Amino acid sequence: MFVKYSNLYASKKNVLHSTITEAEMKAFFGILILSGYVQLPRRRMFWENSKDTHNEVVSSAMSRDRFEFIMSDLHCCDNSKLSQQDRFAKVRPLFEAINRNFQLFCPVRAAHSVDESMVPYFGCKQFIKGKPIRYGFKIWMGAISSSDCAGYCVWLGSNTQIPTMYKLFGLGPSVVLHYSTVLRQMLSLPYHIFFDNFFTTVPLLEELLRHNIRGTGTVRENRMSKCTVQSKTDMKKTTRGTYDYGSTENKVLIVKWNDNNIVNVATNNLQVDPIHHVSRLQKRKKITVDQPQCIKAYNAFMGGVDRCDENISYYRTSIRGKKCIPV
Structure with missing residues (x-):
């Protein structure tokens, strides 16, 4: 793919060059x-x-001028056949190729997580405050969360790749639903997907349940479908470790827990019991507080994408070009 389209791009520039080989x-x-x-x-x-x-390894493998020639002409698609609706059209063939290989060699695990990931680029295509990588391109990522394979990337996606039928649920939920489709196409298992409050809605959890997919995520106060749990103001007045819960008409459980801050978790499969005990530091003394089962599971399995980002950061490619995806 890279050889074919890099040679095609170089030939259209009308410059003297020798054919790039595999x-x-x-x-x-x-x-x-x-x-x-x-x-x-x-x-x-x-x-x-x-x-x-x-x-010596680099200089014996390729000359400097040859490397820079390939760098200037590197392509994985035909520029004359780009989709105007796809902002990632120039790298879409690469996304599809690596996704096929990710899924071909994917370990069979039930716990997965969905989150956003940033590809660093200082031409400032997007800025997200508080992230380890604040400037760059935001892409969606689905990864395994089980401890023995945590950080294995299963799927990379973008907004323009989401099927139209899912967009009725909103941007965040449509990403999770698309990833659930990818998982079901790989192998029909009762997967459990974890996600944060950007993605979580009650309709999303209900739709996942219809497809035999378990889902758990933190949820915002205005997305609880009027579930009968204590308000955030009332919960703040309670002691640390206090929790309250309620369920919607379609068996989606919402749990509110008082920790350092008020935590809201929605799930279509997990329960409050058994209650676990966690250690916290309060006024320089260690105390033990109650923690519902669904919150413990969320803390244990939400970090798959973050672990993948951490692994990439250790050996991130330092040679970078100035070319950018046209947005």
Whole structure:
């Protein structure tokens, strides 16, 4: 894919060039991966003669000018056939290819999480305050949350990829429903998906239940479908560890728990019992407070996407180009 369309793009620029081969493209990506392990201030320093920067593995695999030629012409699609509705059209074939491989080798686990992930880019396509990566492109990610495979990415998506039939539920819920479809196409299992309050609504949990998918997530105060639980103001007046719960007409449980702050969790499968006990620090003394089962499960299995981001950050490619997806 990269060889075909990079050669096509180079030929349309009307510049003299030799055809990029598959071996050269593999060497090119190998250098990019190596730059995550051996980081230098500038990419040209890999080919310098200085003993403290020269890398024999890189210089013997490809010349500097050849690397920069491939870098300038790198493409994975035909620019003349881009979809105007897809903001990620230039990298959509790459998304589809890696998603196929992610799902082909995916371990069979029940617990999954859905969250947003940021691809760093300082051309400022999006800014999210308080995130480890604040500037870049926001993409949706579904990952395994089970402890033995936590952080395995199963699916990458974007807003323009969400099926129209799911958009009636809203942006956040439609992402979760799309991911549930991906899971069901892989293997029919009673999966359990965890997500935060950006995604959670009662209609989403009801729709997941109709497809035999369990779902649990924190929920905002204005999305509780008038469930009969204590208000946030009243709950703040109670002692730490106090909880209250109620259910909707379609068996969606909503639990409100008083911890450092008021926590709201909605689930279509988990229960309040058994009650667990967790340690907290209060006025420099350790105390034990009650914690409902659904909140304990949420804390244990929500971090799949965050773990994936953490793994990527350790060896993130340091060689980057200035090209950007047109939005």
